[in-house]
Amino acid sequence: MLTFLAPSGLLALLGVAVPIAIHLWNRRPGRTVQVGSIRWLAAAANRRMRNLKLEQLALLLLRALLLVVLAMAVAGPVWRQPPPPRRGQVLISADLLSSESLAAVRPSIDSLRRRGYTLRQLTAGFPRISDTTWQEASRQPAVANLLATQPFWARVSQAADSFPGQPVRVYSSATLRHFQGIRPALPANVTWQTVPLPAASAAWLTDASLAADSLKLILSQGTEENVLTSSRTVAKPRSASASLPRLAGLPPLRYEQLADGTMSIQTLAADSPRVAVRTQPLRLWLYHDADHALDARYLQAALRAAALGMATRLELTVSTSPPPTGQRLDWLCWLANASVPAAWQTRVRQGLTLWQDGRRPGLAVATTFGVAPHEARYAVSRLDTLLGTMETVVWQTGQGHAVLSRQALGQGVSYRFHSRLHPAWSTLADSPDLPLLWLGLLQPATDPRPDRHDPRQLDPAQIVSRQPGTAPVAAPLPAAPTDLDLRVWLVLAAALLWAMERLLAGHISSAKAVAV
Structure with a gap:
């Protein structure tokens, strides 16, 4: 469809009247005619004035067409093609x-x-x-x-x-x-x-531990709103490979001994991994100095609450003295401004899990962080800046600051909590999610995808x-039409017409000169 960007430019078409007027009034030069009497001259002149007519029509058409093309070029003609349907x-x-x-x-x-x-x-x-x-x-x-x-x-x-x-x-x-x-x-x-x-509701086996002649199973059951965790205790199977009693909501379970001597429970359902059976208690030493006394109280309460959901027994020691060098430990929580002794840093490479929190004075911030799948946000008012180049960020704020980082060292792991469980540092200590967060750290799930059974919505x-400045749209906006600018082609056509006009005008002038 042809349209014009500047329709007022079409007023230039009135200029076509100029070459027409020129051709009407441009009379041929007079010739000398010998007559016997001058009385016929006046009548002949009057007839010439009454019989005005266009001459040299080809030249007139070229000049008029040249003006038309230039006028259309001024009007900005474009060929507008309808937009193709937007396929989504x-x-x-x-x-x-x-x-x-x-x-x-x-x-x-x-x-x-x-x-x-x-x-x-x-x-x-x-x-x-x-x-x-x-x-x-x-x-x-x-x-x-x-x-x-x-x-x-x-x-x-x-x-x-x-x-x-x-x-x-x-x-x-x-x-x-x-x-x-x-x-x-x-x-x-x-x-x-x-x-x-x-x-739908789903139930799955989360963890298992063996103590004396009983087997403790940790079960999780989820709905669209929440996930509930419970424990069941069954008798220890007498053989190294035996089926366990059926539990409501769970597929059949089988107790088996692996080639390396460890025990596991296999869920007899499609795409279900083995759950390792823990046989040893979890030994944790919580050391704190005077400055971290309040932090230690919060952490001790969270650990005792987390122990209720653990398959194995938690042996917790809270002390203001560092543990003896030869103490058998699985975890060491170091809540002190002093550095961890080199002997215990070496034990990390042998399988110890070390936890350290923030140190004074810290950096004043005003931000929050969240931990999936929990929906709550926790405020942070101070952070330290100790983050090694080899550490992996586990929790971070919305601005990208590390809150909890993790570094694997040999067979062990070193955690650094860059804030503190102190009201002056964060609000995490007052959150009911703290025991759940620690439960995931103390006993990581043996299932590589522990949340795949979770039906919560x-x-x-x-x-x-x-994105900032945008809003959801109910329907897509129509696509813009495609415009092909014709002005360049009209200018080229005008140049061609002008060349033809000059050529024809020169030819006519040459013919008149020869005739004279």
């Missing part, structure tokens, strides 16, 4: 694609498909969902590994970069285990809708974070 992307998570809940959003997805949207899976590489697969999913949900964990936030952020300028519709569940890490800020072209999955309002 629909990303569907695997757990939703294999769930009966897909029927609730199928009409909306089918409407997007008719508008040209492409269906893709919310997994690595975003593979396309073929029409055949989509139709089969309507009759029978696809088979998927529901225990698999997908990083939804990272995947959607990657999709926004992979399909720039395209509307992206995301349909997924709100299962908490899929939303780990830092929530990214998404552009406005991403629309995310969560779909509730059928209500995240609040949909916490899923999407927009």
